[in-house]
Amino acid sequence: MERATRYSKKREAILSAIRSSDAHPSAEWIYRQLKPDHPDLSLGTVYRNLVLFQQQGTIQSVGVVNGQERFDACTQPHSHFVCTHCGAVIDLYQIPMDAGLAGAVEEIYGFQVERPELTFYGTCKTCMHQKKIEEDQVL
Amino acid sequence: MERATRYSKKREAILSAIRSSDAHPSAEWIYRQLKPDHPDLSLGTVYRNLVLFQQQGTIQSVGVVNGQERFDACTQPHSHFVCTHCGAVIDLYQIPMDAGLAGAVEEIYGFQVERPELTFYGTCKTCMHQKKIEEDQVL
DNA sequence: ATGACTGCAAAGACTTTGCATCTTT
DNA sequence: AAAGATGCAAAGTCTTTGCAGTCAT
Numbered sequence: 312m313e314r315a316t317r318y319s320k321k322r323e324a325i326l327s328a329i330r331s332s333d334a335h336p337s338a339e340w341i342y343r344q345l346k347p348d349h350p351d352l353s354l355g356t357v358y359r360n361l362v363l364f365q366q367q368g369t370i371q372s373v374g375v376v377n378g379q380e381r382f383d384a385c386t387q388p389h390s391h392f393v394c395t396h397c398g399a400v401i402d403l404y405q406i407p408m409d410a411g412l413a414g415a416v417e418e419i420y421g422f423q424v425e426r427p428e429l430t431f432y433g434t435c436k437t438c439m440h441q442k443k444i445e446e447d448q449v450l
Numbered sequence: 451m452e453r454a455t456r457y458s459k460k461r462e463a464i465l466s467a468i469r470s471s472d473a474h475p476s477a478e479w480i481y482r483q484l485k486p487d488h489p490d491l492s493l494g495t496v497y498r499n500l501v502l503f504q505q506q507g508t509i510q511s512v513g514v515v516n517g518q519e520r521f522d523a524c525t526q527p528h529s530h531f532v533c534t535h536c537g538a539v540i541d542l543y544q545i546p547m548d549a550g551l552a553g554a555v556e557e558i559y560g561f562q563v564e565r566p567e568l569t570f571y572g573t574c575k576t577c578m579h580q581k582k583i584e585e586d587q588v589l
Numbered sequence: 590a591t592g593a594c595t596g597c598a599a600a601g602a603c604t605t606t607g608c609a610t611c612t613t614t
Numbered sequence: 615a616a617a618g619a620t621g622c623a624a625a626g627t628c629t630t631t632g633c634a635g636t637c638a639t
Contacts (some may be wrong), residue, residue: 424572
């Protein structure tokens, strides 16, 4: 038995905020983003709706970065890059995920794969420049 | 200037606990594992050493599962399976990671890749059996 | 009117940290 | 003796939740 879902202005705004960003926002980011136009928005509502969207399959978590869970409105399989310096999460649409691997996992190990995730951790362009500047200053 | 590290019995025990398990333990798991033989061990020490091991490159985080960070003493690139039902994290040594992709990310996007991570989320064998039993009971 | 949605604040879970004490070198 | 490592407990962060009031249907 599923619980009925009603329309809610704030829910719509929350989903819209996620969809309009490619930064893979956190709950806190969404909250700060919407607070000016929705002064009575509460963080609890953001969290509750994030749970709902995930249950619906409308959004997906892309993992926890620096202690905060990050979300993606694009639920098609695609790769990500996570900058370990600034915490940026960036879509890598040009890096293909081998579609056959999920099937291989199911065959070889007998697991049921719901979602593959290919993520690269490292330093983004901006932070590389920043690091270079800092190094030059020290030398 | 680096800070010197001295020998410590507990540090050794913590690393050994991680190395002797293939379950990708959490801080809590390590703590409970060692507590019987080290009654005066504190959770803070476990956390502090986990940070140290990661800085040294001795261990790696494999991400946060059900709110708890999980660690791996095997720092060679290899794939993982995460069961979203029981939280198990399992090595997939037979699922190769395309070694060329990291290079492609660096070339195409100009990022510096330090670590690729290929993870499959789904239901493990044990939980699939469990689910089947539950479904049969309902019907 | 009913049941879903929300704000608010308290509670929870996990992790970090300050300080006094103990260990290693 | 000097500096690192630890225990303990408090504090910090992020997230969840109970309850009373509000809103959609």
